[in-house]
Amino acid sequence: MSDSFAAMWDAVHDIGRNPDTGGYNRFVWNDADQTMREWFAGEAANRGLDLYVDRNGNQWAWWGDPAAGDALVLGSHLDSVPEGGAYDGPLGVLSSYAALDSLRTKGFRPDRPIAVVNFVDEEGSRFGISCAGSRLLTGGLDPERARALRDRDGRTMAEVLRRAGREPGELGRDDELLGRIGCFVELHVEQGHDLVDRGHAVGLGSEIWPHGRFRFDFTGEANHAGTTRMEDRRDPMLTYAMTALAANKRARLTGGEARATFGRIEVEPGGTNAVPSRVQAWLDARASEQSMLRELVETVTRLATERAGRDDTSVTMVAESASPPVRFDRALASRLAGRLGGVPVIPTAAGHDAGVLSAAGIPTAMLFVRNPTGISHSPEEFAERDDCLAGVAALAACVEEFAGGAT
């Protein structure tokens, strides 16, 4: 088990890695992402698993006949945020393969089909919609809207798909494939330090907070930064700056029940000596309750609008994506907790493909692996090798529990 995991880890280590920073840049359909997909296909072939690429580009490695139905699906994703870490995504896919390896070494034979899945475009780094592959599969993202999304170079998803040899017309909900999934278990590096605080290598997920991405467009008037009197300006950067501070403050005031972040901004014209004509900025907001999330976003939008009145600018807000709260399947979690014995059960504020599948009615569970720093979406993201192997063992136990089988 440890050899198989280590070999896979080494194989993907340098793919899409910035040697200067150690950060990963695996964005959907870029070179690094394509190389990761080739790696996934190669690992399926090495194990005699049948590779299936669905109409939305998600990759499935099947052990057993998919048509038999009620499959146990394991997996996660292989893409990254800009300058992301090594674990978010790949840890779940590698661990799934490694879990199957350890069981097969023992001669395990499953009594239902098993698949390892690589969900495409989980991070949404390129087109701004997270979990795009699983949302398209489940019908949570309209294919027409998806095809028209543009990356930072102005290319639509349809163009990018065509360049990658895919047929954009095929995007959309896939009932036949969904009907074959009995349950889904996603293993993921923890993105906080609950497991550190509790002293456990592995935990079970209870729920995902509701969350969304909200684009604020602040509009003013471009002008010369030197000659334009301060009182003659309509500077949207000021409206943005106040909004960013207000969002942070509002999230703090919830006492730990919400998060608000502005991590992406685009300025036009973007010259040092020009008052901006437009600032676009994306608010990532999350909360433990749907009503609290709604109130947070409404309050930030109201404060932005009030400030725009004072700056003689204007502001509009568009919800680019919104994910309702997810409670993972209780029966599944309870069987898994019994099997694993005494693992902590923790919530997360991060979105996952598991959340999308759960929202679509598929029984779903998540396993988390301890992250000593709690940092993720950064090269600092980390998990000790022993903790990773404990995650692989937990996944293997999960397969034994749910895919019956006799040794």
Next chain:
Amino acid sequence: MSDSFAAMWDAVHDIGRNPDTGGYNRFVWNDADQTMREWFAGEAANRGLDLYVDRNGNQWAWWGDPAAGDALVLGSHLDSVPEGGAYDGPLGVLSSYAALDSLRTKGFRPDRPIAVVNFVDEEGSRFGISCAGSRLLTGGLDPERARALRDRDGRTMAEVLRRAGREPGELGRDDELLGRIGCFVELHVEQGHDLVDRGHAVGLGSEIWPHGRFRFDFTGEANHAGTTRMEDRRDPMLTYAMTALAANKRARLTGGEARATFGRIEVEPGGTNAVPSRVQAWLDARASEQSMLRELVETVTRLATERAGRDDTSVTMVAESASPPVRFDRALASRLAGRLGGVPVIPTAAGHDAGVLSAAGIPTAMLFVRNPTGISHSPEEFAERDDCLAGVAALAACVEEFAGGAT
């Protein structure tokens, strides 16, 4: 005169113009800039003027023998800010050619050499240093530093020069050429509305405010926007946002004697769902007095540093360029005022190549043409055609005054 001006205006109208916005994107050595340079060379050839490209890439169209010395130089620049207007730069170059045309039609023969100049890279849109061509010529910008400057794609000025067929090793102060310049007159669209308020089509420049570009690097720690508790963050976006608001407020508090603008910002990693690790932002600051500018920048830096302490981030500030105040040559201005009769004399907070040459000891004057909106560095930038022709007439009068000559 009006025909010659109109024909030139039409010839350059579409070069580097974004058809969707009407904004111009002529950045040093990009395709649009190169096309403008070819246009400049063609206009010199049409008039039988000798084209000379100096070691820093500035273009000179000579009427008469440069070696005779004490030349009268007219001109401006042909590049733009991102999404800039049609007038800032080109108006001065076109008007210089048109002024010579009107004089030659009358049979005017100068008694000293005259040159029309196109100073390269005035806006600094690509490498961040304004007036790079005139600063290199006068020794105000170190060639070693210039060669190492990088554009947004990470290319150094040295690489970009080589791609453009230039020899980066040639950059640097050019004493022989400087020694040939007797005086320099730059015509420019006004970037405020002093001339509107005073009801004049043309004005004379008195001084340029001291100004500079100051890069602020705010450093924190990249992390997951959903799972990282608000109190565990080290988010440099907050430090930046407060700094942008503070800079604006400090400039307002001077009661019209200073300007402060953040118009350019870069965020790493720049993902919607990542707390930024780094925010770089450029402050453009100007004031009527050097001491006030210094105090403004020091205060903003101090406030940024204090806020960084509260955000658990850090901040460093680098002065990327600093231009001392410039008072244009009094003798030149006084002769010109006498010749033109009753023109208003106005200061400007915008930097110009004329300011760089003046700081290097060359007698220099500026003419401004009325701008009905006062807006510049934007597609809204405008001057009425009659006002442009009044500018051409003023330049022609200037040549008659200073280049003696007999009709």
